[in-house]
Amino acid sequence: MDLGIIWESLPRLFHGTLITIEVTAISVMIGLCLAVPLALMRVSRNPILWVPVYCFIFYFRGTPLLVQIFLIYYGSGQFQSLLSQIGLWTFFREAYFCAILSLTLNTAGYTAEILRGGIQGVPFGEIEAARACGMSGGLLYRRIILPKAFRLAWPAYTNEVVFLLQATSLVSIITLMDITGVARVIAARSFAFYELFIAAALIYLLLVYGVLFVFRRIEFRISRHLLDLSAIAKKKTPALA
Amino acid sequence: MLDLRGYGWLLLEGTKLTISVGLFSMGIAMVLGLIGAWGKLSRAKITRGAADTYTTVIRGVPELVLILLVYYGMPTLIQDLSGAAGREIIIDLNPFVAGVVTIGFIYGAFSTEVFRGAYLAVPKGQIDAARAVGMSPALAFRRIILPQMWRFALPGLGNVWMVLIKATALISVIQLPELMRNADIAARATRLPFSCYFAASLIYLGITIASMVIQQRAEARASRGVRRE
Numbered sequence: 001m002d003l004g005i006i007w008e009s010l011p012r013l014f015h016g017t018l019i020t021i022e023v024t025a026i027s028v029m030i031g032l033c034l035a036v037p038l039a040l041m042r043v044s045r046n047p048i049l050w051v052p053v054y055c056f057i058f059y060f061r062g063t064p065l066l067v068q069i070f071l072i073y074y075g076s077g078q079f080q081s082l083l084s085q086i087g088l089w090t091f092f093r094e095a096y097f098c099a100i101l102s103l104t105l106n107t108a109g110y111t112a113e114i115l116r117g118g119i120q121g122v123p124f125g126e127i128e129a130a131r132a133c134g135m136s137g138g139l140l141y142r143r144i145i146l147p148k149a150f151r152l153a154w155p156a157y158t159n160e161v162v163f164l165l166q167a168t169s170l171v172s173i174i175t176l177m178d179i180t181g182v183a184r185v186i187a188a189r190s191f192a193f194y195e196l197f198i199a200a201a202l203i204y205l206l207l208v209y210g211v212l213f214v215f216r217r218i219e220f221r222i223s224r225h226l227l228d229l230s231a232i233a234k235k236k237t238p239a240l241a
Numbered sequence: 242m243l244d245l246r247g248y249g250w251l252l253l254e255g256t257k258l259t260i261s262v263g264l265f266s267m268g269i270a271m272v273l274g275l276i277g278a279w280g281k282l283s284r285a286k287i288t289r290g291a292a293d294t295y296t297t298v299i300r301g302v303p304e305l306v307l308i309l310l311v312y313y314g315m316p317t318l319i320q321d322l323s324g325a326a327g328r329e330i331i332i333d334l335n336p337f338v339a340g341v342v343t344i345g346f347i348y349g350a351f352s353t354e355v356f357r358g359a360y361l362a363v364p365k366g367q368i369d370a371a372r373a374v375g376m377s378p379a380l381a382f383r384r385i386i387l388p389q390m391w392r393f394a395l396p397g398l399g400n401v402w403m404v405l406i407k408a409t410a411l412i413s414v415i416q417l418p419e420l421m422r423n424a425d426i427a428a429r430a431t432r433l434p435f436s437c438y439f440a441a442s443l444i445y446l447g448i449t450i451a452s453m454v455i456q457q458r459a460e461a462r463a464s465r466g467v468r469r470e
Binding site: 063064066067070071074077078079166167169170172180191192193194197198200201205209 | 298300301302303304305306307309310313314315317318407408409410411413414421424425428432433434435436438439441442445446449450
């Protein structure tokens with residue numbers, strides 16, 4: 001095992017790590033912003049609203065992410081003249097833009113489905129109570145249903161973010177230099193295949209368990225008022241003693 | 242729009258390979274899942290530690306990195322190790338074997354959790370009763386626990402299968418001519434990348450829908466002996 005090559009590659013792997021984090025963060029944030037209206041449309045009773053969202057979610061959850069990335073990055077080439085006419089070709093030419101677009105749409109689909117579960121899991125008594133106080137429509141969603149739905153959906157959403165973080169490794173296939181991309185390029189030049197892929201795997205492990213740690217802390221914080229405080233007090237006592 | 246200029250058959254050929262890669266990997270994943278669940282539930286610290294490490298590591302590393310590690314890394318690792326031992330062993334991994342083994346190994350970690358949950362869902366009294374009539378632990382597992390575990394394991398295994406079949410698309414990276422790889426070849430040859438990848442995505446969607454139908458039937462069959470209120 002050639003540890004020297006890992007040591008030499010560390011600065012480039014670090015740069016790749018930044019790209020991975022950047023791509024993940026951007027897609028997660030835009031994806032979440034898209035997922036909220038999509039989930040609201042999905043639970044609507046009006047078929048004009050829920051049928052297209054149902055199809056969107058079904059398509060993005062039912063096909064591999066790699067196909068979605070290729071469809072957007074290579075597939076847009078089929079419509080090059082049309083895209084240049086409306087001035088979008090400069091975006092679709094860029095691997096970075098296509099990577100973000102496909103990851104965002106993919107996570108929006110999964111997140112909308114998770115949020116739908118959360119919204120439908122809100123106890124009816126809470127909605128009834130809010131209605132009795134005179135809330136309806138937007139106010140009811142903003143103050144009662146969505147906060148509760150987020151709290152219910154948080155553990156599943158944590159998993160989705162972890163999956164997306166790992167899924168960003170696919171952007172290396174369309175030439176982006178994320179952790180996997182850097183490892184592949186250095187490995188192909190130096191023939192130090194297992195050294196670099198093991199190093200990449202370790203970085204991903206660190207990132208994944210880092211994200212899990214942060215998201216568990218947030219979960220604790222947003223549902224603190226629901227915890228059984230006496231149980232926590234009991235747990236803490238032996239540690240103090 | 243979906244005129245594939247005669248390359249449709251290539252996608253169908255790839256579909257066959259995708260399904261067989263999926264089935265072989267699922268077989269490996271289920272065997273590893275049962276072993277992993279046994280390890281997690283065992284009283285021995287070593288097996289429990291090994292099973293925990295297996296699921297923790299596999300679930301924290303992207304599939305693509307593991308596929309690249311196995312396909313490109315394993316042969317060089319074995320070569321280096323055997324070279325250090327004074328002997329030269331050169332292995333050439335076939336992409337099918339490398340893909341099936343890696344995907345099976347990854348989803349074995351996910352089925353470990355499924356089987357562990359299913360084992361815990363079987364009422365403890367069933368095991369006690371089986372032991373009381375004189376069955377050995379192995380016989381009690383085969384005749385009493387395993388048949389009842391299926392009912393609890395099926396929904397989880399169905400989910401693992403749906404994620405697994407989509408993950409097989411990653412094997413195209415190591416040039417196995419499965420659906421994704423053939424769609425790539427067709428896209429280059431016809432210069433109709435959108436049509437080819439879209440057709441491929443519809444085939445994956447078809448596999449997903451078929452799997453959902455089969456899963457529903459299997460679940461209904463597995464719980465036919467359960468009384469409903």
